[in-house]
Amino acid sequence: MNTILSNLKIKVNEKIYVKDPETSPLGKKIVEKSILLIDEIGFDNFTFKKLGEKIGSNESSIYRYFENKHKLLVYLSSWYWSWMEYKLVFATTNIVDPKEKLNKAITIVTEKITDNANTEHINEFILNKIIIAEFTKTVQTKEVDQENKEGFFLIYKRVINRIVGIVKEVNPEYPFPKSLVSTIVEGSLHQHFLTEHLKTITDCNESVSTTEFYLNLAKNVLR
Template sequence: MEIILSNIKMQVNEKIYVKDPETSALGKKIIEQSIILIDAIGFDNFTFKKLGEKIGSNESSIYRYFENKHKLLVYLSSWYWSWIEYKLVFNTANITDKKEKLKKAITIVTEKVTDDIYTDHINEAILNRIIIAEFTKTFHTKEVDQENKEGFFLIYKRLINRIVAIVNEVNPDYQYAKSLVSTIVEGSLHQHFLKEHLKSITNCNESVTTTQFYLNLAENVLR
């Protein structure tokens, strides 16, 4: 599967960027180093000026790829969810048992992420930390409705609905499949955050994983 993934370009809405960063060495360097820098200093403190200093390039060169840092964060999020979607598709394609298919899907969207060595300029483990900490900032904005119309969150919504379809196969009478799945996907980010920073208000820890919690939740809800 990893070899197949290495040959697939992650799909990101072209309206998010000015120039596709995957088409040049500088663009890939912008993506690679922006992930490292955002993880180090946080998105609020991140600027194109600081990124330019890190990559040894003019700030203006970054604007040739992204209009602003919000668009860059949306790009990183879209790339991440596209990567998760491909993992979901490939890992569930040959599973015929509906419940096992759902378990695998939930595992993929909730498990701890490790770096995929076949994507050389993107460290998915670091990017996952950014998604956990910063993802809600991509749509908690005044422009969310317009950006939604333009398809900025299409990949994320498509991933959700792929899992919704599996839930409907497991229990077609369950009325709240979309709410359940969106709660699992986004809620898992929150539980990972609590596990790392606010340990006293989550049951997830070194022995109880976020995946175990959501597998238990889904099993009890859909029985």
């Protein structure tokens, strides 16, 4: 899979950026180093000025790619969920048994990323850390309805609904497939966060356990 992914260009909604960062070395550097810097100091403390210093480039140059740091985070999230979608499709095609397919899908979206799947300038391991720590901030803003209308969260919603399709195959009678999947996807990010920071309210302790919890949950709910 690695080789396939390394050749694949992940498409992100054009409205998210001013100029496509994939089209220039500086753009790629912005993406690459912003991931590292957000992980290092947190999104709240992250500024374009600090990023400029980090990449030896000018603040104003970064503004030519992204309007503001919020949009940059939306871009990184979109990239992440787009990447997830590819992983999902790859892992589930040709599997006939719906239950097995669902287990694969849940595993993909709930497991912690431990390896870096060699996309040249994007460190998936660290990007996953950012998504765990900051993803809800991309949607939880006053502008969510406007941005949703503009398609900023399309890929995320598509990932959810792809899994919803599998859930319906497993049990067409189950009345809450969408809520179940959005609970699993969002919830697993939250469980990873708790594992790291608020250990007393989670049973998950390594990468395996969060996935185990949700595999068990889905099995029980859909039988």
